[in-house]
Amino acid sequence: MIIYRNTKGGFIADVRSNMISQKIEDAFYQHNLNHNNDAEYNSWTNSLQFMRNVIDDPEISNECSIAIEYQIPLTSKRVDFLISGEDESNNRNIIVIELKQWENSGRTSRPDVVTAFTGGCERAVTHPSYQAYSYAKTIENFNENVSAYNISLIPCAYLHNYREQNRSNIDCPLYSEAIALAPVFLQCDSEKLTRFIKTYIKKKNDEDILMKIEDGRLRPAKALQDAVGSMLAGNKEFHLIDEQKVAYETIKKLVENALRESSKTAGKCSKYTVIVEGGPGTGKSVVAVQLLCDLIRKGYSANYITKNAAPRNVYFELLRQDHYSLNYVKSLFKGSGSFINTPLNFFDCLIADEAHRLQMKSGMFQNLGVAQIKEIIHSSKVSVFFIDEDQIVTTSDAGSVELIKHYAVEEGSVVICGDDINLVSQFRCNGSDGYLAFLNYLLDIRPSANTTFDIDYDLRVFDDPNSMREALREKNAIANKARMLAGYCYKWESKNDRGAIDIRLENGFEAQWNFSNTNVWAIEPDSFEQVGCIHTSQGLEFDYVGVIIGKDLIYRDGKVVTDYKARASTDQSLKGIRTTRNYALADKIIRNTYKTLLSRGQKGCFLYCEDRSLSDYIKDSIKR
Numbered sequence: 001m002i003i004y005r006n007t008k009g010g011f012i013a014d015v016r017s018n019m020i021s022q023k024i025e026d027a028f029y030q031h032n033l034n035h036n037n038d039a040e041y042n043s044w045t046n047s048l049q050f051m052r053n054v055i056d057d058p059e060i061s062n063e064c065s066i067a068i069e070y071q072i073p074l075t076s077k078r079v080d081f082l083i084s085g086e087d088e089s090n091n092r093n094i095i096v097i098e099l100k101q102w103e104n105s106g107r108t109s110r111p112d113v114v115t116a117f118t119g120g121c122e123r124a125v126t127h128p129s130y131q132a133y134s135y136a137k138t139i140e141n142f143n144e145n146v147s148a149y150n151i152s153l154i155p156c157a158y159l160h161n162y163r164e165q166n167r168s169n170i171d172c173p174l175y176s177e178a179i180a181l182a183p184v185f186l187q188c189d190s191e192k193l194t195r196f197i198k199t200y201i202k203k204k205n206d207e208d209i210l211m212k213i214e215d216g217r218l219r220p221a222k223a224l225q226d227a228v229g230s231m232l233a234g235n236k237e238f239h240l241i242d243e244q245k246v247a248y249e250t251i252k253k254l255v256e257n258a259l260r261e262s263s264k265t266a267g268k269c270s271k272y273t274v275i276v277e278g279g280p281g282t283g284k285s286v287v288a289v290q291l292l293c294d295l296i297r298k299g300y301s302a303n304y305i306t307k308n309a310a311p312r313n314v315y316f317e318l319l320r321q322d323h324y325s326l327n328y329v330k331s332l333f334k335g336s337g338s339f340i341n342t343p344l345n346f347f348d349c350l351i352a353d354e355a356h357r358l359q360m361k362s363g364m365f366q367n368l369g370v371a372q373i374k375e376i377i378h379s380s381k382v383s384v385f386f387i388d389e390d391q392i393v394t395t396s397d398a399g400s401v402e403l404i405k406h407y408a409v410e411e412g413s414v415v416i417c418g419d420d421i422n423l424v425s426q427f428r429c430n431g432s433d434g435y436l437a438f439l440n441y442l443l444d445i446r447p448s449a450n451t452t453f454d455i456d457y458d459l460r461v462f463d464d465p466n467s468m469r470e471a472l473r474e475k476n477a478i479a480n481k482a483r484m485l486a487g488y489c490y491k492w493e494s495k496n497d498r499g500a501i502d503i504r505l506e507n508g509f510e511a512q513w514n515f516s517n518t519n520v521w522a523i524e525p526d527s528f529e530q531v532g533c534i535h536t537s538q539g540l541e542f543d544y545v546g547v548i549i550g551k552d553l554i555y556r557d558g559k560v561v562t563d564y565k566a567r568a569s570t571d572q573s574l575k576g577i578r579t580t581r582n583y584a585l586a587d588k589i590i591r592n593t594y595k596t597l598l599s600r601g602q603k604g605c606f607l608y609c610e611d612r613s614l615s616d617y618i619k620d621s622i623k624r
Contacts, residue, residue, distance in 0.1 A: 002214050003027045003069035007204075008055055008083070009062035015052040021045045024068055033434075044068075047099040050160040051081055054193050061085065063204035070213075072135060073142045076425045077241060079135050084210045085201035092209050093200040096139070096155040098132040098182075104166040110249040112178050114170065124420040126245045127170070128157035130178040137239045145216030151209050154200050155182035158193055162186040223481070223541050223602070224285050225314045225523070229322030231293045238290065244283045247276050247421040251291055251384055254416065255300060255349050258381040262345075269345045271413035273377055274384045275404055278423030279436055280599035284386040285311070285539060287423070288353045291384070292332060300348040305376065307336035307357040311539035313519035337362030340369035342379035350376050354539055355385035356392050358399035366396065373399065374407040383413065390445060393534050393593045394573035395585065435459070439598055442621055443553075443591045444560050458544070458604025461619050465509040465548065465608045472546040472606055476528050481543040483522065484511070484531045485597045487590070488571040489550025489610075503531055503548070505610065534573070534593050537600050546606040547597045552590050555614040562590040 004024045006014065014020040021044040048068070055066075064085035069078045081097040106115035106122075112130040115122055126134070132155035140146045140153055162170065164186065171184055185193040227237040240248050254272045262269040278284045288304060295302040306312060312333045319329045336358050339350070352358065355373075362368040369375055377383045385404050392399070401417070408415045435457050440446040462468035469484065476482035486503065493500035494512040503511045514521040514530045521527045521536045531548065551566040564574055564586035573593070577586045598605055609615035 001031065001071040001073075002067045002210065003031060003033075003071070003078075005065065005067050005210065005214075007062060008060060008064045008066055011048075011066040011068075012052050012056055012062075015048055018045075020048050028069075043099075043101060046101060047080070047160060050158070050190070051097070051099070054158070054190050055083065055197060057194050057198065059198050060201055061203045064201055065204070065208055065210040067210050067214075072138050075138065075241070077135060077138070079139075082210065083197065083201055084205065084208075086203050086205055087200050088202060091200075092149060092151045092205055094151060094153050094209060094213070095197055095200055096132055096136045096153055098128045098135070098155070098157040100128050100157065100159045101161050102159055103161045103163055105162075105169050107169055107172070107174060110246075110253050112175065113246055113249050114175075119419075124246050124250070126242055127175050127178050127184075128159060129155075129175065129182040129184045130245065131242065132157050133178060133182040134239045134241050134245070136182070138241065139213070141239070143213055143216040145212045148216075149207070149209060149212050151212070152200075156193070156196060157182060157184045159184065159186050160190070164188050224289060225311065225318060225540060228289060228315050229319050229324065231289060232319070232322075232324070234293070234297060238283075238286050240283075240287065240290065242425060243421065243423055244287050244425075247274075247423065248287050248291060250274070250416065250421055251349075251382065252294065255295060255382045259300075259348060262381065269381050271345070271377070271380075271411065272382045273404065273408035273411075273413040273415050274382065274421070275401055275415065275417035276384065276386045276421050276423060277388065277401065277417075278386065279388050279390065280596065281436070281541075282423035282425060284388070284423060285353050288351045288384070288386050291349070291351055295349055296332065301346075302332075302349040302351065303334045303338075303347060304332060305334050305336055305338070305350060305352045306354050306539060307359065307372075308354055308535060308539050309335065309519065310522065310536045311353075314522055314540060317520045317523065336372045336376075337369065339372075339375040339379045342375065344378060345381050347380040349382045349384065350380035351384045351386075352376055353386045354391070355387040355404070356389055356399040357394075357397050357538075359396050360398045371398075371403075371407065373404055374410065377404075377407050377411045377413050383408075390592055391538070391596050393538070393589055393596060395576050395582075395589070436599060438621075439595050442560065442618065443595055445591050445595060459607070459622060460604070461607045461609070461615055461622070463608075463612075463615065464507050465505045466507055468546050468606045468608045469509070469511075472544060473528065475544040475604070479543065480523070480525060480528075482545070483528065483537070483542050483600075484546045484548065485537055485600065486531045486533065486548035487550045487552055487593055487597070488533060488567050488573060489552050491568045491570045505548070505608070534596060538596055540600070541602055542600055543602055544604045544606065545597065545601040546608070547594070549594060549607065549609045549611070549614065551610050553594055553609075553614060554611040555617045560614065560617070562587045564590065 004027045014023055021041050024044050067082040070082055071078045080099040082094055084094040102116050112127045113124055114127050115124050136153040136155040230237050251274055258270045292302055292304045315333055316329055358372040360371050405415050472482050490503045492513050494502050501510045502513045511531045514532045514536050522540050552563050574586050
């Protein structure tokens, strides 16, 4: 999505009239979107004056196209500046320019990571050259028109305030690989940047290729479960962006440091515990699996851990199809109760995904071991926990940031955490941060100033569950990537009687819970008719989901409220609530469950509510 679009001549006129910032802001509101803050408005006023000077050259046609604040498809990331046109050989080119107002930055020992004052403090961020390159590659990967129209994307970075005496901090051998892919231009390099642009852009396109990008058909969203085999083989399936890259490089460097330090101190090992927080769709699992693949290829001993069996079983099946042996795959992807008797520091790195689902004890009766968090930290030189406390969905879920820190101290492990490595950008739900904020608002989980989300995300509320199922069936016919999900308000009768119907709703709707004879319901060709639960969908993603909200979530007296008594008696997620009377926990679990279900869809979410008042409230909220 392009926020502001103009010709080069029109852009220069808007800058000269001091109207450029206001026009960009107006364009945000015309798209029914909010931008970040006043600082962003001021950055347009500042940076775009410099860009006007750079492109105000007679050899660059005034009819070339300019785009500002282009939102990359299926992400919440925006490109600062694009200029499109053709070179002397009539090649179609778009230059992707990342703009920074930095005057200086700091080096780190991590590839593609620098420190800079941004967001009100000094923090680790990706090198601007890597940022521009990763954005260009992401556009290329998602947009079919890039290849269909032979469009070349050329990334670069322009740090127009960056002082020459500080050049060695940003333009040095440590960052040479990123700079080779995307040149960096500093304060005194404006003429070099003009020459760089003129190499690729001199005249306008016969067809407006920026609009080809804007209107281009998106390639199917890549689900992690479909890419794991290729990632294990060493292929680059995902280009980590911004804080994902910082978290990834930070953890990799800590593993290297831990092994180097232990070798210097005659076996006495340095221990690190990394906590990476991130909501649904922020790429926690992508970073976790990428780490696993890269560490084992470098010869490190590493495991990927998740308490939830559903993603592991899906990985097992898909990797088996990619000709990996089951024993090899099971040696890499482990359950959370696998480390009860593991020796101290046996692994170089253990990566716990969905760490909020970790339990205090292991085993069927939860009576084995000490505490899963403690066992993971004890067993590895570097332990990594990807966590979202808003996805705790059962009374046995014991993973928390506080508890991880507590056991890290007990085990003598240095805790690494903070905003630098927390994941905040949205890569699911069509890249809409606003949709996740909308869910928080709708479910009264957390207040949000911005509950506006991109209308390109397909959110529909149905009054008839049959209509929802048929609309979802059409989506599933495309690639078998649509599923029905529901809260635990219906007894699992078909577990013992294969012919029994579990879910009966109005207008004759009938369905069973997910198959009991398969662990890979999410990818089974014939499983569309069955309804999935939180345990068969958490940690996985689909193109579309259809969510049945049962009577445990209703709308009364102007509020969305929960009713734990409406849960089925076979539901184990609220086990012990009646005894402990911890109704606040029951309320949290129900809300978290629906937020998790409602955020499984990459392209869309269809909804049916048993409570008509809740359905009407959601419809009204969407309109507002």
